[in-house]
Structure formats: C-alpha cells, structure tokens
Amino acid sequence: MPITLIQPEFKVHIDYDKCHKCGRCVQQCGWSVYSFNERPIPDDAKCRACHRCVTYCPAHCITIRKNDLALRDNANWSPALRQGVWRQAETGGVMLTGMGNDKPYQSIFDHLVLDACQVTNPSIDPLREPMELRTYLGRKADAVQVTPDGNGGFRLAEDTGVEKNIKLDAPIIFSPMSYGSVSLNVHRSLAMAAERLGILMNTGEGGLHADLYPYADHVIVQVASGRFGVSPEYLNRGAAVEIKVGQGAKPGIGGHLPGEKINREVSETRMIPQGSDAISPAPHHDIYSIEDLRQLIYSIKEATGYKPVGVKIAAVHNVAAIASGIVRAGADYVYLDGFKGGTGAAPQIIRDHIGIPVEIAIAVVDQRLRDEGIRNQASIIAAGSIRSSADMAKAIALGADVVAIGSAALMALGCHMCQGCHTGSCSWGLTTQKAELTRRVDPEWGAERLVNLVNAWSHELQEILGALGVNAVESLRGSRERLRSIGLDEQTCKILGVKPAGM
Amino acid sequence: MAVATDTSKPIEGYLQVDPEVTVAGDVATIDARSIYYKHLNEAIRKCFAEGVPKVVLRNINGQRYIGTGIRGADKCIEVHGTAGQDMAMFMDGPTVEVFGNAQDGVGNTMNAGRVIVHGDAGDVLGYGMRGGRVFIKGDVGYRVGIHMKAYEGHVPVMVCGGKSRDFFGEYMAGGMLVLLGMDTRIDGPLVGGYVGTGMHGGVIYLRGEVEPWQCGKEVGIFTAGEEDLATLKPVLEEYCEAFGMDLDEVLSVPFTKLVPVSHRPYGKLYTYV
Numbered sequence: 001m002p003i004t005l006i007q008p009e010f011k012v013h014i015d016y017d018k019c020h021k022c023g024r025c026v027q028q029c030g031w032s033v034y035s036f037n038e039r040p041i042p043d044d045a046k047c048r049a050c051h052r053c054v055t056y057c058p059a060h061c062i063t064i065r066k067n068d069l070a071l072r073d074n075a076n077w078s079p080a081l082r083q084g085v086w087r088q089a090e091t092g093g094v095m096l097t098g099m100g101n102d103k104p105y106q107s108i109f110d111h112l113v114l115d116a117c118q119v120t121n122p123s124i125d126p127l128r129e130p131m132e133l134r135t136y137l138g139r140k141a142d143a144v145q146v147t148p149d150g151n152g153g154f155r156l157a158e159d160t161g162v163e164k165n166i167k168l169d170a171p172i173i174f175s176p177m178s179y180g181s182v183s184l185n186v187h188r189s190l191a192m193a194a195e196r197l198g199i200l201m202n203t204g205e206g207g208l209h210a211d212l213y214p215y216a217d218h219v220i221v222q223v224a225s226g227r228f229g230v231s232p233e234y235l236n237r238g239a240a241v242e243i244k245v246g247q248g249a250k251p252g253i254g255g256h257l258p259g260e261k262i263n264r265e266v267s268e269t270r271m272i273p274q275g276s277d278a279i280s281p282a283p284h285h286d287i288y289s290i291e292d293l294r295q296l297i298y299s300i301k302e303a304t305g306y307k308p309v310g311v312k313i314a315a316v317h318n319v320a321a322i323a324s325g326i327v328r329a330g331a332d333y334v335y336l337d338g339f340k341g342g343t344g345a346a347p348q349i350i351r352d353h354i355g356i357p358v359e360i361a362i363a364v365v366d367q368r369l370r371d372e373g374i375r376n377q378a379s380i381i382a383a384g385s386i387r388s389s390a391d392m393a394k395a396i397a398l399g400a401d402v403v404a405i406g407s408a409a410l411m412a413l414g415c416h417m418c419q420g421c422h423t424g425s426c427s428w429g430l431t432t433q434k435a436e437l438t439r440r441v442d443p444e445w446g447a448e449r450l451v452n453l454v455n456a457w458s459h460e461l462q463e464i465l466g467a468l469g470v471n472a473v474e475s476l477r478g479s480r481e482r483l484r485s486i487g488l489d490e491q492t493c494k495i496l497g498v499k500p501a502g503m
Numbered sequence: 504m505a506v507a508t509d510t511s512k513p514i515e516g517y518l519q520v521d522p523e524v525t526v527a528g529d530v531a532t533i534d535a536r537s538i539y540y541k542h543l544n545e546a547i548r549k550c551f552a553e554g555v556p557k558v559v560l561r562n563i564n565g566q567r568y569i570g571t572g573i574r575g576a577d578k579c580i581e582v583h584g585t586a587g588q589d590m591a592m593f594m595d596g597p598t599v600e601v602f603g604n605a606q607d608g609v610g611n612t613m614n615a616g617r618v619i620v621h622g623d624a625g626d627v628l629g630y631g632m633r634g635g636r637v638f639i640k641g642d643v644g645y646r647v648g649i650h651m652k653a654y655e656g657h658v659p660v661m662v663c664g665g666k667s668r669d670f671f672g673e674y675m676a677g678g679m680l681v682l683l684g685m686d687t688r689i690d691g692p693l694v695g696g697y698v699g700t701g702m703h704g705g706v707i708y709l710r711g712e713v714e715p716w717q718c719g720k721e722v723g724i725f726t727a728g729e730e731d732l733a734t735l736k737p738v739l740e741e742y743c744e745a746f747g748m749d750l751d752e753v754l755s756v757p758f759t760k761l762v763p764v765s766h767r768p769y770g771k772l773y774t775y776v
Binding site: 230232279295 | 540541544568571572573574588592593594595607608611612614627630631633646649650652653654655657673674676677701703704766767768769770771772773774775776
C-alpha cells in the first residue's frame, strides 16, 4: 500500500549549473527539506514554500513552484478537500494549521472606499500641517469639566476620569502573540518597537519574560483561561490587563501549546513544568455570565490599583449584545477579533468556518454602544486581518478606536505565511523555540523593521486624513459617512451603516 | 434606548464610606458591616501598607475580593462572617482564615499563602492555583481544584473536609487535591461525577472509594500506598492542626489515589496540515 496518497504541494528546483554546493540551503531550512550528497537534494514533500532557502541562496539558484499535478476538475471537490479526506483517513486526526483563514471569503474592506475633499472643502497637506494620530485607549468620562486657565481660555479639569487612559502615539498596536507560540526574540522585537513608537505590545497568554520588564509601560498583559504566568507581579507589570475570552481564528475553543514547545524558559515564564502540554480550557471556568465577567474584571482591578482592563472576544453572530455586556461589566476596552485573524495553531475546520468578518463586528458593536449611550465607556480595538493602512482607516471609519496587527507584524519580521506555525520549526525563527532557529531574529533588526512598518502606515493614514480634510484621527472615528461601498448587497450596506457609491 | 448607565457606579445597598478601623498593637480590626467591598479592601491594603501585620474583619457579609492580590508571607487576615467571591485571588503569601463560610472562587489563580475556611465553600475553588494551601472544613461545590498546576518548588495543596459536587479536579495539571468526606451536610456520594476530567498532572486523594464511572477517562484509579501516605500525612497533620481534628481518625479509612494516565492527553489528537 502507498505510505500516503498526498503528493507534495511544491516542487523545489535547484539549478545545479549555478549551485555553489555551499550547503546553506541545508542549514537554513527548518523543515529539513534538504539533504547533502555532493550537492543539495531536496525532498519536495517537506517544503512549505517559506522561501528561507531562496532568500539565503548566494547563487539564486533555488526556485519553488507549485506542484501542478492535474486532478480531474470538480468545482465541488477542490483538491484541498480531497487532500483533507486522504490525510484524515491516514491519521484519524483533527487537522491543525497556523496563521489566518485562507479561504476565499469576500473581503468587505476591499468593497469599501474612502471619501476625499474636492473644490468645496479644502483637503489638508499632512506634510506641512499638523495631523493628529494620538489616541487614548480606555473609558472616557460621561461629561468633561473645564476650568478657566486665567488667560481667558479653559483647561480640562483634573479628575475627569481620563487619567487611567493609555496614550498611544498612533491608533495601532501589536496583537497578542504568546511567548511559547512565538520566540522570545519576537517578543523582544515587539516590545522594543512598541516603546519607540509610543504604542503597545501584548503578551498573549504565555506570561511576561523577565527580559521584557523594562518595557512594562508598553505592554498589555493577558489573562486567559489557562492563567499561565498570571501572578500579582505579572498583572502589575502591564500598562493594562486583557482578559482573553476568544480569538478570531478559533472562537469558542481553547488552545494548547504542545509539550515540545515548553522548554525551560517558556516553562519559567508560563510557570508550568517543562515538556507537559500547556492546556487552555475553552472557557474561563470563573466566567459563565456577564456578572462573572464583571467579577473577574473587578478582581483584576482590585489587584492592580484599578488599571484599565480590556476584554478580547472573537467576532461571532451576536457580537453586539456581547460587547454591550462586556462594557456594562466594566471593561475599559473591547477587543474584536475577526474570523480572518491569525493563530499559532488552530484546527483548520474551526479557523476556516467559525466567526464573522471584523468589518461587520466593528460596525454593529459601535452602533449598539452608541444606541445604548455607553460608547464612551470603552474603546474598541479591531483586529483580524488588518493588512494595510487602508484597512486601518476603514476600520476606524466604521467605528474602531485602535487596530491591532499580528500577522503583518510577523511578516515585518520575515514571515512568508507558509502556515506552519504549529509545527514549531519556523525557518524564519518566529514561531519556534529551537535555539538554532530563534537566534535568526535579531531583536534590534526586528524592532527597526516594525518601527518602519508602523511609521509607514501612520504616514499613509495621515495622507488619508488629509485627503478627507480632517486634521485628527478622532474626526474619522465612526464617521461612516466618509465610506461608500462598491458591490456589497443592500442588507450588508445597511448593517455596516454605509451607503453605496453614488449616493 | 439611549439611556446612559454608568457602569462604574457600585451596586446599591452598600455604604460607600471608609470603614471604622481600630488598631491595637499589631492587630487592626475593621467593622465591615454594610461597607462596599472597594472601601473595605482599600482599608485592608492601607493597614498592611502602614505596617500592621494582622487585620481582623468583623461582620463580613459577602464582600468580594478579600485578600485579592495581597503579597507578603508576614500578613494575616481573619474574617468573621461569610466571605464573598474571589477571596484570596492572585494572593501571594498571606494567611487568610475565615470563621464562617466562603463563596465561590476561593484561591483563584493564587500563587502562595494559606487559606483556612471553618465552614463550607462554593464553586471553582483554587482555579489555576499554583502554590500555597487551601483548607476547607466542610463541603465544597462544583469544579473544585480546576486546573491547579505545579511549577518547580510551587506545589499547591487543597484539602476539603466534606463532600464535593461534580468536576472535582477538572483539567488538573499539578499539585495535590484531597477530599475527606467527614464534615458534611450532603446526603450523597463522597464526590460527584466527572472527577479529574482532562487531568494531565498532579494527584487527587479521596478518603474512601470512587466508582470508575464517576471519573474522567484521563484518570487512573489506585489505592493509596505507603509512599502516598508519606506525602499525604504531613499535609493532613497541618490540616488537623488548623481545625483541631484527630489525625488518626482521618487516616482510619483507606485513601483512593487518582493520577492522570498521560501528561499529554491530547498528544495524538491532531494531524498537521
């Protein structure tokens, strides 16, 4: 019988006329594609097309192609579906994968366009005029008070309730990725970049490594159902604490980091034994209701001297009502993670078929909180496939205060989206704990690239705001009048609160 | 709609005032009657910050978060009344002794310290607890000892003197969980169903027997032997001392030991894409 019916997805071609026979490809590949016998010999079946070897080949003699084996066309049974059946018939296992949803769902962001000023109202040149991106994360007071400043003007009165807000220099933060799922050098890169950019990184649920303590003012510490690394010290190390209820890539299910990834340092940071699986139960067992959530929010506030506490949920069908409950439970922000959000490991079926788009979630949550008169009580963070500054601007126009990026941040550090995070063998040294791979990311190099990315997006956002004729990102927030849809059905437009182009 | 509700306003019925604090030597006494938890806990923290090592709370009636997030092994809280939810949550070192019952979430995500409850306690006790001791004199509710975990020198121990409802030791990843079935008002079996479901570390000792159908499939059932008693005895000695009980009587019934069959119960669940 054949060992497997599954044929290699890629073909690795080496132009041996050009090959230096230096063996660098053998050394660079984390998936052990290459063996060496006078010259590198690839095993196509192991290749994930991550392009590490291609990037480091001094002779540029490696080409990765799709293995273009013809299967009889069947619009119903795609090759991927057939392969899934073969794989599960061979193993009996749940198919595990990494990164975000890769199915061809419609992207709502790609059907939204922004407005610009022409003739009757002037646009603004952000290169020569002030353009404010500063954003405050957290609960805003129901009413502000002002006091005369003695010069005929007014100042914001003290104790108006915004003291606990977190100041961000741009409406963009790094999304939670746990130490354990990503390497310590990734965490270092994110923390250093967050500090330089005046924004935040997020620990994810794997605790905070001691090396990151100096960056505490730029770190959100997460509390998830596994409570890994959660101690009074950890809670007080963060600028804010986030209760992770759900993740866009795997709504409603827990997670577990395989024992192979729990080395000594990960074990120390998570405060669990080496080599045993780190299991996050699907729910928090102390949250079965909004009242329970309130209890956890306030226990964290009690333990931290009333720091901001946010709640991260996956965008699901009833997201507006859930978000309303979260705000009423006392959360300072609601983090909405759309169904295209990334993951270090998730069952493929869950990742690809559960949850709703973040665009819809932002619109309905923002509207619901406005309708109920509680929008000021919490900020909205939106994530789940923010791919460019355009996505960021559209998310803000739909009602988000801040966007969070995870996949894009990893791509800045070299990720090629090969979807192999769950294997623990990332050739780019990102989603692995193998020392020979993790040292491939120099945190200084990583921080610089992350700073570049966020600065570039910030500049682009300023250009967009200038075109819109506004001089602060505050003026774009929830301003759906500045959006139009192209090719979306009437019902979707209504839910988004966006008119079709031409109206 | 369009009615603004300020969620920061506390629930009505409590007094939002600072409680009366009497300091005599090393002991501060706080009258907590009708005091809102926020003001009560602020007063407790203030006492500790001022160097008073022991705080006695009178007339406690369901106030939440007593001892939550408090650090330092030299501190001690004595609670008279019924302690509210999440007592000793995130606690790191102190001793909390309750003369009365405790509600849900005692020792939630607790790091170190001692909790002694001279009564019954509710659900989800010691959730994610990774160190310290929780001793309950009487009965306990559902999901007790859920996801307790050990880490190097930190080995959490919880001993419950009465009976327990379902999901005792669910997801347990480390530490020791003991159920005695002695001081009880529950008319039923020693423990409910789903004992140790998802268990992948640590050990559960039951004073008496358990039927296999009551246990999760991740659990192996054994009779506690000499070695087990060697680790169990010092814990029970401490427990008996806390409640003035007779160790010989506690040990007069054979113990059942539950341990996980694998520390990686889901290792073979997946196929990689």
